[in-house]
Amino acid sequence: MTEVLRYTAFSADPEGGNPAGVVLDAAELDEAGMLAIAAELAYSETAFLTAPPDGLGGEPGRAFTIRYFSPKAEVPFCGHATVATAVALGERLGPGELLFATQAGTVPVTVAEGEGGVLRATLTSVEPHVEDVPDADLSEALAALDWPAADLDPALPPRIAYAGARHLVLGAGTRARLADLAYDFARLEALMRRLDLTTVQLVHRAGPDVFHVRDPFPVGGVVEDPATGAAAAAFGAYARELGLVPAEARLTLHQGEDMRRPGVLTVELRAGDPRVRVGGEGTRIP
Structure with a gap:
């Protein structure tokens, strides 16, 4: 068995x-x-x-x-x-x-x-890459999330990032915006399938190397993923590509707090190596 x-x-x-x-x-x-x-x-x-x-x-x-x-x-x-x-x-x-x-x-x-x-x-991770998001697709994502464009953080421009799977990265201007997640499941799923996205990674920057993140995952049949290592790797590539962090950096991502399943993901970037390292603890569930 x-x-x-x-x-x-x-x-x-x-x-x-x-x-x-x-x-x-x-x-x-x-x-x-x-x-x-x-x-x-x-x-x-x-x-x-x-x-x-x-x-x-x-x-x-x-x-x-x-x-x-x-x-x-x-x-x-x-x-x-x-x-x-x-x-x-x-x-x-x-x-x-x-x-x-x-x-x-x-x-x-x-x-x-x-x-x-x-x-x-x-x-x-495998070697990552980052690409632009067409305006129409961004508008559809925001409509599905019920996020006004004004709620985005202009310092975290929307991009699609890949490090083994594709993720749409959207920056939330405030922690309150990130905490308030109630989206149109079917509408967001349809967009994600068309764009071949695994999750939408919603990000709020809390400090130079500290971020809070949430990941809607309707294409997997799950409203939200509590801690998303593939998206964390993609985000590391995104942050480096856009010059948001130094080429050599160690980032801390907090995820799951709004689901009452807090987790901590460490993202490591090394100068001269395009790949992204993502680490964390783990344990068996009884």
């Missing part, structure tokens, strides 16, 4: 962060079986591991193929489920390096033991 584990990512508290399903041996499951498990769990994503493809590399026994399913469909990459899976593997294999073959590309992950024995996983 397939064992389905439950872990939370970006928090050491099972009641915080973003819960994910984790199947460490999915060799006997086909796509329909994976989707059925993801739908039954009803988490934003569930990760499924199988043997690595030939030539992936990595340490023997620490390299895998990983696939991600939301309750509605497969997604190419999911950061929080990657972190959750890495923590689950770290408990069984010990801290160290892991290598995942995803549909978006190869993703290395480092698992380290922190204070009190809590495991922390840091993934390295």
Whole structure:
């Protein structure tokens, strides 16, 4: 029988962060079986591991193929489920390096033991990119969110950012604007499917390197994602591309507070390396 584990990512508290399903041996499951498990769990994503493809590399026994399913469909990459899976593997294999073959590309992950024995996983994204948002698409997104354009932060211009999955980044001028999230689910989902977006990342800047974020996720059948590692990686690329932070930076993203599932995501940018590193704690959900 397939064992389905439950872990939370970006928090050491099972009641915080973003819960994910984790199947460490999915060799006997086909796509329909994976989707059925993801739908039954009803988490934003569930990760499924199988043997690595030939030539992936990595340490023997620490390299895998990983696939991600939301309750509605497969997604190419999911950061929080990657972190959750890495923590689950770290408990069984010990801290160290892991290598995942995803549909978006190869993703290395480092698992380290922190204070009190809590495991922390840091993934390295595929190479990111950032693109402009057509005015008509931006207007439709704001209409679906019921956000007046005046509520946007002009210092955080709208962009679509990619680091394994595509995310529309919108800056909220105030923390109150970010906290007030009530959107047209079907309308936003339709726009996101047309633009091939995984989430809309709503961001408020609280300081030079501190941000509060929220991620509507209607395309996954979920109103909101509590902590979104893929979007955090995309945001790191966005912030660097627009010169909002130094080329060498460590950003802290707070997510889930408005859902009463607080989590903390660390985004690391390194000069000379286009990839983005996203890290956080994780723990098993009893």
